[in-house]
Amino acid sequence: MADFNRGHRKGDRSNLPERPAGCCAPIAPVPFSAKRPSYLRVLLIFARNSLVRDMTFRGNFLIEMISSMAWIFMNLGFYILVFQHTPQLGDVNNWGEYSFAWGKYEFFLFLSTTLLINSLVQTLFMANASEFSEMIRTGTLDFALLKPIDTQFLISLQRIQWSSLGNFGVGLGLAVYSLVRIGRVPTPWQVLLFALFVACGVAIMYSLMIALAATSIWLGRNQSLYNFWFYITNFSRYPMEIYHGAYGTPLRLFFTFIIPVLVVVNVPARFLVRPLVPQTPGDLLLPVFAVAATLASLAGSRWVFNRSLLGYRSASS
Amino acid sequence: MYARPAIWWTILRISLEERLVYRGDFALGTLMRFLPILTQVFLWWAVFTAASSGGAVDQTRIVGYSYHDFVAYYLLTMISRAFSSMPGLASGIARDIRDGTVKKYLIQPIDMLSFLLLNRMGHKLVYYTVAALPFALVFFLCRGFFPGGWPEPQIMAAYVASLLMAFLLGFFLEATIGMIGFWFLEVSSLLFVYMLFNFFFSGHMFPLDMLPGYWSTVVKVIPLQYLAYFPAAVFLGKVQGPELVVGLCIQLAWVVFFIALSRVAFRRGVRRYSGYGG
Numbered sequence: 001m002a003d004f005n006r007g008h009r010k011g012d013r014s015n016l017p018e019r020p021a022g023c024c025a026p027i028a029p030v031p032f033s034a035k036r037p038s039y040l041r042v043l044l045i046f047a048r049n050s051l052v053r054d055m056t057f058r059g060n061f062l063i064e065m066i067s068s069m070a071w072i073f074m075n076l077g078f079y080i081l082v083f084q085h086t087p088q089l090g091d092v093n094n095w096g097e098y099s100f101a102w103g104k105y106e107f108f109l110f111l112s113t114t115l116l117i118n119s120l121v122q123t124l125f126m127a128n129a130s131e132f133s134e135m136i137r138t139g140t141l142d143f144a145l146l147k148p149i150d151t152q153f154l155i156s157l158q159r160i161q162w163s164s165l166g167n168f169g170v171g172l173g174l175a176v177y178s179l180v181r182i183g184r185v186p187t188p189w190q191v192l193l194f195a196l197f198v199a200c201g202v203a204i205m206y207s208l209m210i211a212l213a214a215t216s217i218w219l220g221r222n223q224s225l226y227n228f229w230f231y232i233t234n235f236s237r238y239p240m241e242i243y244h245g246a247y248g249t250p251l252r253l254f255f256t257f258i259i260p261v262l263v264v265v266n267v268p269a270r271f272l273v274r275p276l277v278p279q280t281p282g283d284l285l286l287p288v289f290a291v292a293a294t295l296a297s298l299a300g301s302r303w304v305f306n307r308s309l310l311g312y313r314s315a316s317s
Numbered sequence: 318m319y320a321r322p323a324i325w326w327t328i329l330r331i332s333l334e335e336r337l338v339y340r341g342d343f344a345l346g347t348l349m350r351f352l353p354i355l356t357q358v359f360l361w362w363a364v365f366t367a368a369s370s371g372g373a374v375d376q377t378r379i380v381g382y383s384y385h386d387f388v389a390y391y392l393l394t395m396i397s398r399a400f401s402s403m404p405g406l407a408s409g410i411a412r413d414i415r416d417g418t419v420k421k422y423l424i425q426p427i428d429m430l431s432f433l434l435l436n437r438m439g440h441k442l443v444y445y446t447v448a449a450l451p452f453a454l455v456f457f458l459c460r461g462f463f464p465g466g467w468p469e470p471q472i473m474a475a476y477v478a479s480l481l482m483a484f485l486l487g488f489f490l491e492a493t494i495g496m497i498g499f500w501f502l503e504v505s506s507l508l509f510v511y512m513l514f515n516f517f518f519s520g521h522m523f524p525l526d527m528l529p530g531y532w533s534t535v536v537k538v539i540p541l542q543y544l545a546y547f548p549a550a551v552f553l554g555k556v557q558g559p560e561l562v563v564g565l566c567i568q569l570a571w572v573v574f575f576i577a578l579s580r581v582a583f584r585r586g587v588r589r590y591s592g593y594g595g
Contacts, residue, residue, distance in 0.1 A: 063506045067513070074517050081527050082364060085379045090363040101367065231352040238356055242363040251355070 037149050043157060050160040065166035072115065072170050079111065090241055102239050106273045108178040113194075113269040114237055115171030117201040122164035125206050128156050129213040136216050139314050152305050156210060179272070190271050197268035197287065200294040204264050205233065207301035214301075214308035236261040239269075260293035324427070325435055332439025337447075347448040351455050354391050361387045380526040386553055388462040390524050392455070393549035398521060399448065400480045401487035401544035403437065407511070410495025411504045414590065423587065430492060430579060437488055468552060475561055479548040482568045486543055489575035496579060499586030520546025526555070540571040 054061045089102040102110060132155050135141040144154050179186065186194070212229055235255050240262045243252035255262045267290040270283070278284040362374075365384040369377040374384055382390065410433070413419040422429035467473065494511055498504050516522055519541040528536060536542050547564060550556050556564055 067506065067509050070510075070513055074513060074522075077517070078522055081523065084529075085527070086364045086368040088367045089360075090367055227346065227349060231349050234353050234356055238360055239363075242356075242359040244359070245362075248359055251359075 039149075039153060042149065042153075046158050047160050051162055054162045061163050064163040068164065069166050069170055072167055076111070076174075079107065083107070089239060090244075102241075102273075105178040105181045107239070108174055109182075109272050110239060110265065110269040112171045112175035112178065113198065113201075113272070114265045115167055115174065116198055117205065117265060117268075118233075119164050119167035119171060120198075120202045121205045121209065123161050123168070124202075125156055125209055126164070127159045127161045129209045131155075131159060132210070132213045133216040136312065141312060142314055145309070145312075151309065152210070152302065156206070175272070182273075186272055187276065190276055193276075193287075194268050194271045197271065197290060200290055201264035201268060203294045204260055204297045207297035208232065208259070208261070211301040211304040214305045217308040217311050232259065233261055233264075236264045236266075240266045256289075260290075260297065263290040263293055325431075328432060328435045329439045332436045333443055335439070337443055344447050344451055347451040348455070351395065351451075354388070354395070357391050358388050380524065381555070382524060382526070385462045385464055387524070388459065389553060390549050392459055392462065393552050394521050394545045396452070397480065397483055397545040397548045399444065399452075400441070400548075401483040401519075403487050403491045406433070406437070406488065406491040407495035407508055408505065410492060411498030411508075414495075414498040414586070415502050419590065430583060433492065434488060441484065465554070468554060472551065472554065472557075472561075475565060476548060476552045478565060479543070479551050479568060482565075482572050483544055483548055485572045486540060486568065486575060489572065489579050490540065490544075493575055493579040493582055496582035496586050499582070499589055515541055515544065518542065519544040520549070524550070526550075540575075543568045543571060 083104040087103065089107055132141075135144065135155075144151055147154060209229060235251075240252055240256065243249065243255075243262075252262060263286065267287050270286075274283065361384060365374050365377050365379070365387075368379060377384070379387070410419075419429070422432065468476070494504070494508065497507065501507070518525070518536050518539065520536075525533065525536050525542055525546045536546075547556070547568065551561060551564070
């Protein structure tokens with residue numbers, strides 16, 4: 001079972017000081033009197049601090065990067081094995097009008113899209129979401145609530161996990177390699193739309209993750225967060241056409257319209273493997289729906305987040 | 318010596334009670350664990366419809382497996398893994414060594430490996446009791462993937478034997494890896510590498526028969542295949558006759574080997590061990 005999400009986190013570094021001494025000196029502090037903090041500047045400080053922290057343990061950083069890349073290569077090995085026994089995934093004759101048979105390198109393009117999205121989610125949000133659950137459990141969320149900045153912004157981005165960007169590199173490499181093997185150069189429009197919908201995919205995944213993490217305010221113990229996350233996103237990893245038939249179609253509809261994880265990878269990946277001009281109504285409607293789903297999930301997760309904060313009782317204080 | 322069984326019974330009972338605390342969470346978690354198989358069901362259907370190229374999917378075989386065999390295989394590896402996976406065993410031993418908790422086994426009249434083994438058995442027994450229902454439900458729903466029904470009694474006996482040995486092999490293999498903590502304080506990256514290989518080469522990810530020539534020799538030589546692939550293959554009748562007997566014997570040999578190795582590692586390790594503080 002392909003397993004891109006379960007990036008492991010090695011070495012608990014939560015007991016380190018928030019900011020290594022002196023690391024923030026060159027960047028001017030945000031004026032206290034300012035009514036609205038500069039979010040971009042705060043984000044840059046977060047990114048910088050995280051990088052400084054990662055570079056403090058360079059060996060660990062390298063091991064993390066290499067081991068999660070090894071995971072990817074093992075998965076890649078599995079798909080190479082699969083494609084030794086079949087020329088493509090699925091049978092267009094059976095699949096109806098929206099269908100598309102994924103050949104080996106088309107599927108690898110799909111896979112690289114998965115990699116790009118997942119590595120971005122891991123880099124930006126994964127550590128933060130699990131930290132959030134921990135903050136709720138231990139009561140340190142108090143400090144986040146007191147800071148004069150949007151709490152969701154602070155919670156979601158304060159720790160950036162740079163080592164996960166290794167997979168992003170693998171994803172890019174795989175995409176380029178697959179495009180070369182297919183023998184197609186994407187137009188600038190294709191690349192632009194691809195990037196846009198990758199961003200939408202990241203936003204949907206983020207919304208799902210932060211909403212799941214927020215539920216730990218109500219549930220207290222949240223060990224199964226990662227498992228749940230892994231099992232849900234597991235459905236996003238394959239072309240949506242494979243969910244077909246008496247059981248598959250309801251499943252596809254559920255994971256497209258109720259929990260929109262199927263559009264996360266499928267929509268951007270299609271921009272690379274199919275012609276840009278819509279061939280079927282589905283080609284046009286699905287991206288439009290993906291944008292709507294992105295906005296709806298962001299709004300929904302914001303709502304869940306704020307609702308859950310109302311239920312926060314500050315453990316042990 | 319007469320007190321031994323009483324001690325064992327106590328340890329086992331404590332572990333049972335410890336585990337029953339979260340039974341609801343447990344049953345739900347077990348059901349969820351089958352979700353990835355759902356995607357495999359659809360993925361392999363897509364593979365088989367493409368591979369049959371218009372012909373009958375039922376007649377198509379990939380490395381000797383029909384579509385039903387593939388799904389049945391994935392379901393059966395879930396059972397194998399329920400026996401052979403030891404979450405937190407190696408990392409727990411390594412942690413005990415690092416923070417000095419291992420001392421308690423050195424001063425109490427308990428043997429660490431036996432204690433941990435009984436502890437695991439307790440946990441596993443509870444796991445099977447609680448997980449029996451979700452497992453039965455899933456297998457009932459998926460009974461269509463087992464067109465052959467139950468295998469013959471002797472195959473069944475061999476299957477149960479291979480599962481029990483998978484449990485022992487999983488335990489002593491992981492315990493041995495945990496003992497490396499006596500020599501290296503930080504074993505988490507080593508454990509990750511082990512986990513990676515385990516996932517791939519135990520056959521959890523795909524039937525090992527799919528591997529081409531050179532690789533299939535490698536996986537036949539290393540013991541990992543007995544943790545997931547071998548029991549499932551026995552159940553599906555992929556390993557039969559003399560091959561089955563030889564397979565079981567090799568599995569047994571690996572179990573004995575790792576029992577011995579873990580003992581030696583423990584004895585050598587304790588000699589090296591120095592506890593500070595506490």
